[in-house]
């Protein structure tokens with residue numbers, strides 16, 4: 001990371017994340033059950049994901065492929081051989097009483113992700129990313145409805161066995177805002193890779209670790225360089241149950257203030273696991289932090305070591321958002337802002353390139369970044385909601401490029417009606433009579449307007465330039481508003497000067 005200077009007397013905020021990402025696969029990681037979580041509770045289960053005695057796991061190749069893609073995207077080391085371990089704990093969401101995960105030989109090690117915070121580039125180290133299975137989901141019912149106040153809890157094992165990638169960052173963040181920027185970038189990358197669906201409920205879940213380190217315990221004058229000893233000595237809290245970028249930022253801001261207040265009042269911060277209560281906007285203590293030895297990790301003997309050597313080289317990834325953003329600026333001469341908007345998802349970027357290739361990069365930028373994304377945003381829609389209808393948008397841009405309708409009509413009437421009513425652009429143009437009037441017709445209206453309004457012509461000829469506006473109005477009326485007022489103005493002047 002770039003240098004940031006420590007001020008005297010500062011309390012430095014240190015944050016590290018464990019991000020759990022559900023991988024988009026049709027079936028679960030160790031069995032053939034569907035990963036569809038919208039089905040009836042406990043419908044997509046089998047002896048393997050229920051942990052019944054004697055059932056044996058079989059690794060899903062699609063999950064490993066997604067993991068390799070993530071590893072390549074974050075430039076991680078992907079060892080030739082990796083292993084699975086059992087992490088033992090007892091909780092109702094975990095029917096086997098252990099979670100199959102990876103321990104000291106994860107599939108991705110030592111990667112990084114570049115983010116941009118307030119215009120500055122920074123690199124966040126990703127210590128590891130490993131494959132594991134998601135536990136089931138718990139629904140707390142009645143009472144206060146919260147984990148600490150419900151009357152009872154329902155268990156749904158549909159989620160149990162969904163492939164997860166746990167991405168663990170170094171404690172590189174110094175503010176909740178940086179965390180938000182990181183999560184946004186990470187999500188973009190995951191979506192580009194096609195391994196993740198942000199729309200899916202609970203597809204990204206974050207454990208956020210935060211500690212406050214007094215500046216005098218940091219030897220370097222660069223806050224990004226804190227010794228491993230100082231990091232290990234600090235009491236950190238781990239906040240669980242965060243499921244959105246905004247939630248992460250809020251939970252961490254709360255936790256930052258809470259810990260700083262404790263320190264300033266001379267109280268120690270407990271090393272503990274806390275729960276983010278989204279509705280109350282606070283973190284609450286759950287339990288003291290479990291230690292590694294509590295989990296009794298041991299090797300998963302039911303799965304052989306996983307060798308990805310050779311095969312991993314055949315797995316390719318698309319151009320990633322940062323690279324594509326830069327290329328858009330260079331290749332199409334776009335501003336950084338436009339390039340960011342146009343690369344926000346792979347679908348948007350692909351569509352932009354289609355339009356720019358067909359017509360003109362600037363026209364394409366206006367149409368995709370401003371008009372289309374603006375109207376979609378207003379309707380709370382995504383470009384993916386237009387599946388199969390992008391040809392219609394393309395046709396609309398063509399109508400504008402060929403000067404067949406005005407840009408204003410195309411945007412305000414045709415595009416909006418396309419999105420609201422689902423009609424095709426040519427249909428709307430005909431129905432609303434938006435086709436620009438032919439040149440002959442306009443010229444004829446110009447001649448007529450001049451013949452019919454000798455007074456206005458006199459006024460114009462005696463130097464009253466405003467009289468031209470009256471004549472433009474007459475021509476617009478005759479052409480039913482479909483002529484271009486600027487063109488009409490010029491045609492009138494030409495005719496009057498002749």
Ligand SMILES: Nc1ncnc2c1ncn2[C@@H]1O[C@H](COP(=O)(O)OP(=O)(O)OP(=O)(O)O)[C@@H](O)[C@H]1O
Pocket residue numbers: 014015016017018168169170171172207209210211230231232234236238
């Ligand atoms: N002093 C610190 N302040 C804040 N975060 C820290 C500090 N030291 C380490 N971290 C972060 O804590 C996280 C540790 O995650 P890791 O999964 O390795 O262990 P864990 O939280 O003990 O295990 P578990 O998976 O059971 O939660 C990392 O994201 C790391 O960056």
Ligand SMILES: [Mg+2]
Pocket residue numbers: 018207238
């Ligand atoms: Mg943790």
Ligand SMILES: [Mg+2]
Pocket residue numbers: 018166168
């Ligand atoms: Mg962890």
